[in-house]
Amino acid sequence: MKSPLAVVVLAAGAGTRMKSALPKVLHPVAGKPMLAHVLASVARLKPAKVVGVIAPGAKSVAKAFAPYPAAVQKRALGTGDAVKAALPALRGHSGPVLVVYGDSPLITTASLQRLLESCRKAGASVGVLGFVARDPSPYGRLIVNGGTLEKIVESKDANAGERAIDFVNSGVMCLDGARIAGLLGAIGNDNVKREFYLTDVVGIARARGLHAVAVEGPEAEFQGVNSRAELAAAERAMQQRLRSAAMAAGVTMIDPDTVWLSADTKLGNDVTIGPNVRFGPSVTVASGASILAFCDIEGVRIGKGARIGPFTRIRPGSDVGEDVHIGNFVELKATTIKRGAKANHFAYLGDSEIGAASNIGAGTIFVNYDGYGKYRTLLGDDVFIGSNSSLVAPVRIGKGANVTAGSVITEDVPAGALAFGRARQETKKGRAGPLRAKLQARAAAAKRQKGKK
Ligand code: UD1
Ligand code: CA
Numbered sequence: 001m002k003s004p005l006a007v008v009v010l011a012a013g014a015g016t017r018m019k020s021a022l023p024k025v026l027h028p029v030a031g032k033p034m035l036a037h038v039l040a041s042v043a044r045l046k047p048a049k050v051v052g053v054i055a056p057g058a059k060s061v062a063k064a065f066a067p068y069p070a071a072v073q074k075r076a077l078g079t080g081d082a083v084k085a086a087l088p089a090l091r092g093h094s095g096p097v098l099v100v101y102g103d104s105p106l107i108t109t110a111s112l113q114r115l116l117e118s119c120r121k122a123g124a125s126v127g128v129l130g131f132v133a134r135d136p137s138p139y140g141r142l143i144v145n146g147g148t149l150e151k152i153v154e155s156k157d158a159n160a161g162e163r164a165i166d167f168v169n170s171g172v173m174c175l176d177g178a179r180i181a182g183l184l185g186a187i188g189n190d191n192v193k194r195e196f197y198l199t200d201v202v203g204i205a206r207a208r209g210l211h212a213v214a215v216e217g218p219e220a221e222f223q224g225v226n227s228r229a230e231l232a233a234a235e236r237a238m239q240q241r242l243r244s245a246a247m248a249a250g251v252t253m254i255d256p257d258t259v260w261l262s263a264d265t266k267l268g269n270d271v272t273i274g275p276n277v278r279f280g281p282s283v284t285v286a287s288g289a290s291i292l293a294f295c296d297i298e299g300v301r302i303g304k305g306a307r308i309g310p311f312t313r314i315r316p317g318s319d320v321g322e323d324v325h326i327g328n329f330v331e332l333k334a335t336t337i338k339r340g341a342k343a344n345h346f347a348y349l350g351d352s353e354i355g356a357a358s359n360i361g362a363g364t365i366f367v368n369y370d371g372y373g374k375y376r377t378l379l380g381d382d383v384f385i386g387s388n389s390s391l392v393a394p395v396r397i398g399k400g401a402n403v404t405a406g407s408v409i410t411e412d413v414p415a416g417a418l419a420f421g422r423a424r425q426e427t428k429k430g431r432a433g434p435l436r437a438k439l440q441a442r443a444a445a446a447k448r449q450k451g452k453k
Pocket of ligand 1: 076082169197224
């Protein structure tokens with residue numbers, strides 16, 4: 001049987017380069033806080049324990065760790081000190097302890113798994129995920145001899161020979177839970193930064209005759225975020241990953257680089273996505289649906305074979321049924337639109353239900369707000385709303401009813417009824433000519449008047 005796993009997630013760093021009121025680890029990547037990405041990768045390892053390490057007073061970060069507990073690091077004295085803050089919460093734990101950073105949203109479960117496996121197989125007390133860096137300068141260098149990791153030297157403390165090494169520390173570390181307290185206790189701060197470096201545990205373990213290993217992973221996973229520019233870089237990398245996964249699962253993207261997904265976007269196979277489409281949080285699209293160019297959609301379930309866009313905006317709380325068509329400049333909010341219904345041009349459909357096979361004409365507005373409260377518009381199946389109509393909520397239109405074009409509907413329309421909500425047209429035969437003559441004479445008189453002045 002494998003021994004239980006504990007994970008310590010460090011999130012006590014100041015993150016001052018973000019210049020933000022929001023704690024660094026809560027900045028979103030693909031619509032979800034960085035920390036949530038890390039916790040999702042960690043959760044898939046099915047750890048027995050997860051402990052966060054936060055700065056004093058970081059209530060919102062503690063909340064983001066829930067249901068996991070968060071230990072407080074009183075002062076940011078270094079990564080070694082940060083892990084020490086988690087020790088009380090780890091008391092009694094003897095399996096491996098994995099240390100990860102809350103500001104590295106791209107880390108995958110597979111890499112964490114590989115580190116744990118390698119440590120277990122090698123009987124190592126310390127294991128480190130390393131990578132070959134294009135630019136090793138900001139990272140701790142891994143000093144490896146044969147199959148053994150001998151020590152980690154921080155950039156600022158490295159000599160010229162060590163600085164030439166491009167195999168570096170990602171920050172992800174695995175420690176033997178039975179020895180972690182002893183190893184951390186031996187860390188000093190006799191270095192350039194006057195910090196307690198977690199990385200010192202490697203040298204300490206080796207001096208005690210314990211084994212340590214380094215496992216190589218892909219650089220792309222270890223991009224930490226310290227600034228807005230690095231946040232944008234992490235976003236780009238995450239989008240790249242989400243797009244590739246979607247395409248591998250059978251989604252067609254005409255121009256993938258312009259499709260923006262959320263971490264929780266669910267796309268069925270044979271979904272087609274046009275250029276410049278943004279998926280906000282909580283979107284599910286069933287097989288065979290098409291999202292045409294320039295749509296912005298969020299908080300919606302879209303059924304099989306539906307066709308959305310181009311230029312459609314869908315806001316949260318919506319549900320679009322099978323084979324529904326929603327066209328250009330149509331905005332949906334908290335609206336359920338059932339199978340086969342159509343709203344193809346210019347409309348605002350908010351707080352409503354639209355029955356199957358109904359047709360919403362161009363320019364239709366559901367008037368849902370009176371300045372104080374929001375009200376619902378409920379349409380049965382097979383309703384026809386003529387173009388340029390306003391339906392003033394709360395209002396119901398029964399099954400099979402017709403609303404004529406240009407209507408302002410303020411009262412319920414029963415099933416099968418025909419409703420006019422507009423002034424009746426009057427047609428006066430032969431009266432166009434006299435009217436034109438009158439208007440022409442008036443214009444000529446005005447011109448003469450102007451000439452005299
Ligand atoms: C650290 C590693 C370095 C590695 C690099 C990878 C050490 C000494 N160095 O360097 O070898 O190559 O990460 O990115 O570990 N934190 C706390 N409390 C603290 C200090 C840091 O919680 O007192 C957290 C930060 O929020 C951050 C992480 O630990 O998530 C790393 O800290 P940071 O100061 O960025 O370490 P680096 O100097 O980049
Ligand atoms: Ca860092």
